[in-house]
Amino acid sequence: MFKLVWQNLIAHPIRSVLTAASVCIAILLLCLLRSIVTTLDAGIQASSAARLIVMSSVSLFVDMPISYQQRIATVEGVTTIGKWQWFGGVYQDPSNFFAQFAVDPEHMFDMYPECELDQASRERFLATRNGCIIGKQLADKFKWKAGDKIPLTGALFPHPDGGAWDFEVCGVYTSKAANFDDRTMMFQWKYFEETLRAGGQDPGVGVYIFRTAPGANVERIMSEVVAMFANGPMSVRCAPESEFQRMFISMMGDIPMLLGWIGTAVFVALLLGCVNTMLMAGREQIHDVGIFKALGFSNAAAFRILIAQSMILCTLGGIAGIGLTLALKPMIATAIAAMFPVFLVETSTLVLAVVLTIFLGVAAGMIPAWRASRLKPVDALRAGA
């Protein structure tokens, strides 16, 4: 019986291969789309609820005054607070993009236990005025090591003397969690502020990040912070880090939702294609079905013969798609590395791929198989003759 199913498939090699290939590509695409979503999610999941973020209520790209730091620190329950400012410098060429932030080095490591750096490097970072630390991936990419000098052109903050900003690498950190990017550079706030002030500029702060005391009422703290600056000069928003990450992702145009829709559309298109193919195969085999039944095969057997063809094609395609996903994973991770710190193909994605493959096989084979089982042998034989 299996032989018959298989022979029917290889009787139309091009059609079978194309069908399986389309399933393969679609499953690959679905795995990748979902992996992007789960990767984004992983950042949100891993982010700490104990850290809160304060940003301008206008947008992430509008600065707040430096003076806010002391005032937020006075709110009861706020323990440590630090500034972060997006620097947006360019290393040699804009295509060498990586993120740089001016930070308060004293609080950096209390605030982010995810960031691993040995004690000597920490001390060196604190002691070096133009010191910076860089993530492992970033260091690997540009072959930077402690002691190297990194000249950056300040695209957003030009150096007052017209030249490049000079940073000295004090250490290379590694990241322990999906939410903490290890392709970032962090440098001394003081160097940033003093350099700008020397040129007559007043730096602002992109975000404040603060930690709360254990057991503190986070809701109350958030509303107090917001209320504190409600009357200006710049009103703020305050949210837990996870919320912030979600906002950040949704600023990218609600990508997860979009990807979800694309995935659904791909799947539906594939389903229609497979149904069409299987209907074609079913029509070609009407006469064969008549013969089976005349020979004494039951309706259920006719059903199985047709649905098996669909299941086998889809399963082969699905396995290839899943295999390809796993094979391509390292390459994709490198390709999207500029946007996402990690690329996670979760087990749940693979399980979903298997479920969709099986569903596809059943759904595509259902109509022809049902028709075959319902077909009266007399009509089936007449149809082919």
Added chain:
Amino acid sequence: MTSMIRVRNVTKSYSRGGETLKVLNGLNLDMDEGRFYALMGPSGSGKTTLLNLVGGLDHPDSGELYVAGANLADIDGAELARWRADNVGFVFQGFNLIPVLTARENVELPLTLTGLSRAERRKHSEYALELVGLKDRMDHRPRQLSGGQEQRVAIARAIASDPKVLLADEPTGDLDRKSAEQVLDLLARLNQEFKKTILMVTHDPHAAARAQSIVNLEKGELGRIDHNVPPVAAPVR
């Protein structure tokens, strides 16, 4: 002698576009075990319809139909399919074989419904193909066989599971004289040596002459039955 096939007051009509077409109109017929019958009649007289009813491929509208001891009105669905597998073998006019399977695989197909082991199935199918003189064509696909060879493979398949009744609908209809004779020789031999009850629909008087009885069907009713037709030697052309 017992009746292998007993038809009592069988009616069958088809409705097509609101019109009802009465094909069989209270038909009565008895066919003895181990005899070779030819079923003749003008086109549209209901020969194929009757053959399909006898083979359990379709149900009569009314009447009784006993074939190989079973009342076909009583059985249905999977049970009827099973009955077909055990009791009847079909040979149709053309397109008998599954095109993607080899001759041997085609013959083995009905055997997969029996409890036979793979080795036994193989033995049976080879024996059946040997009987029809095509053992050397075992691994050919239907497309690689001539029409006459295809028909002989179909006969091998029909007898592979050793049914009591063979039903053939114009088995020689598409064949040249020589191939037709081979097929008819084969049917006659199966009847004589293996005591198969055979019902063969044909338009060809030469073919019908090879049978022991000729049943004439006219507008859904039984016409003349000629018995004891002496076996005719293969005419030379």
